[in-house]
Amino acid sequence: MGFAHQAEKVEKKSSRKKKDGGEEETGCWVKLRFMGSCMSSRSRVDNSMSGRTERKPTKEKSRDQPVVPVSSTTGSNAESASSTPKFSEELKVALQLRKFTFIDLKLATRNFRPESLLGEGGFGCVFKGWIEENGTAPVKPGTGLTVAVKTLNIDGLQGHKEWLAEVDFLGKLLHPNLVKLVGYCIEDDHRLLVYEFMPRGSLENHLFRRGSLPLPWSIRMKIALGAAKGLAFLHEEAERPVIYRDFKTSNVLLDADYNAKLSDFGLAKEGPEGDKTHVSTRVMGTYGYAAPEYVMTGHLSSKSDVYSFGVVLLEMLTGRRSMDKNRPNGEHNLVEWARPHLGDKRSFFRILDPRLEGHFSVKGAQKAAQLAAQCLSRDPKARPRMIEVVETLKPLPNLKDMASSSYYFQTMQSDRARSNLNAKNGIRTQAGFVVRNGQPLRSLSSSNGPQASPSQHPHPSPKPKAKES
Secondary structure, three states, X not given: OOOOOOOOOOOOOOEEEOOOOOEXXXXXXXXXXXXXXXXXXXXXXXXXXXXXXXXXOOOOOOOOOEOOOOOOOOOOHHHHOOOOOOOOOOOOXXXXXXXXXXXXXXXXXXXXXXXXEEEEEOOEEEEEEEEOOOOOOEOOOOOOEEEEEEEOOOOOHHHHHHHHHHHHHHHHOOOOOEOOEEEEEEEOOEEEEEEEOOOOOEHHHHHHOOOOOOOXXXXXXXXXXXXXXXXXXXXXXXXXXXXXXXXXXXXXXXOOOOOEEEOOOOOOEEOOOOOOOOEEOOOOOEOOOOOHHHHHHOEEOHHHHHHHHHHHHHHHHHOOOOEOOOOOOOOOEHHHHHHHHHOOOOHHHHHOOHHHOOOOEHHHHHHHHHHHHHHOOOOHHHOOOHHHHHHHHOOHHHOOOEHHHOHHHHHHHHHHHHHHHHHHOOEEEXXXXXXXXXXXXXXXXXXXXXXXXXXXXXXXXXOOOOOOO
């Protein structure tokens, strides 16, 4: 799991019924109560060995769904609960990583207490902690170095493999747009990872959490650029190419200045070498983000990440989730709903996040929509390389041609408001006419018509705070 919700304090009150009618506590709480940590011999999440399911640390149910393998046998963690597996994989540790003892991390997180919990996922929990700036000893909360401590539930080979992948990749990959792995703990059955703390949490929370303020346009483009740089580094600049394989909004974390950093390398895969164009692997990832050719064939390439980036860019443009069954029919799948509009210079404005209320660059939005369309091409060869994506995104955060001052956008808003009003009154427009009860009447435009949606009141976009406690 990614520690995608670091900035969120959560309360887990989940319980499940026993056969005798009582209630049995599950998740982190039972582990904290009886063991003082998030480690247990039995996971409370039924994880497919070939898919990923995350439990979000919010009260909203997760909409992320695991990609089902093309051909595989699905296994449950419960099958391995009877005994602790014996792992023989060699642990590859970079020299700069710090090695922690379990007691160090227990004290650093204040005994893994609920108040320190940042998030929970299928493979463990994430806690906030404090350690020495240049050491491993725990320090008083609010002092030293603030970190995120991710624990692992040792229930099966898959979780251990993901833990090893995190240590291997993040231990040797250093880049401003990759989250920094500070160190690790491997002691008896305990497996923990220590990361830099990301105070603004995940991009997912900022885009979709109820009650959150809308991200300003320039910040969205800054985040897109930072995430693109992270992927470009993995594809083009790393000693050996790396395919991230699980690019989505919950795995894009933000520091205090909204700099984007990729987290959770549990599914990362070394890319093809030489003349090979792809690597063949079991299909793993998240529905709505995985490239169609990868889901169909298991052929994984850097262009698979490019497709996933296109989906996330589209989420940032529209304010919609990649998959949302609460939407009307025909709008459940974001890519399929938005694709016809991306190449249309007029209609694509209609799919932009209404919470932006015109506070976005017209040229920037057009460029971003065109880029998303290229990344989402059904033909992998037609998709751009991430280094090309970076070059396209570079100027976008600084463009100042705001749509709110555009005559066309004001006209479009007026038409949208009129259409909404007509829909409420049982009127529909058709080819320049108003149709009421099947009888066409000529449409009359009003100079005093509304300039914005009647349900919205224009106001300046919020300015990000310099720091967040």
